[in-house]
Amino acid sequence: MARTVQITFDAADPRALAAFWCEALGYVAQPPPDGFDDWEAAMxxxxxxxxxxxxxxxxxDPDGVGPRIFVQQVPEGKTAKNRMHIDVGVDGQGDERVRNVRSHTQHLVSLGATVLQEMDEDGEFWIVLQDPEGNEFCVQ
Structure with missing residues (x-):
């Protein structure tokens, strides 16, 4: 049996949060349905x-490998820590990977993310952040 996975975020501003996650994950906006030039026309x-x-x-995912991310508007804001989160992986080994983690983190901070803490445990390095709407995630 085939299975698909979609990750859904609640948000105040779905388009802005989707644009952030495009940058974070190397994703693209889902094209509008066939026969429509843009989503506004379809809607x-x-x-x-x-x-x-x-x-x-x-x-x-432009390569069709990763799950679809759906962002839906909700009236309430985030009030508690996520029970699950996304880990954004970067390439490299050792010091190169640490540099890549920091570089990608700085790019995401320039787009509105907030660094919560750097972690270096048991030979693993990662940075915990919040996206522009407060959802926790890690760059590792």
Whole structure:
């Protein structure tokens, strides 16, 4: 039996959060359905009013390997620590990997992420961050 995995985030601003995760993961915005030039045209054809055009966004792995990420608008903000989180891996070994972790972290900080702490335990190095809406994740 074939299985697919989708990861869903709740957000105040789905398009902005989806754009952040595109940068974090090397993903791209999911193309609109066939026959539509953009998502707004598709949503309008479904009867959605323009004030709902930011109700959701989806991003996909351009290589078709990783799971789809769906970001849906919710009225409430984040109030507690995530029970699960995404680990963003970088290439390299040893000191090179540490440099790559720090470099990618700085790029994500420039896009609105916040560093919570650096960890170096049992020969592993990673940095714990929050995305622009406060969801915890690690760059490792």
């Amino acid at each position: 309008a054809s479904w009867g959605m009013s323009p004030d709902r055009f930011n109700a959701f966004a989806a991003i996909v």
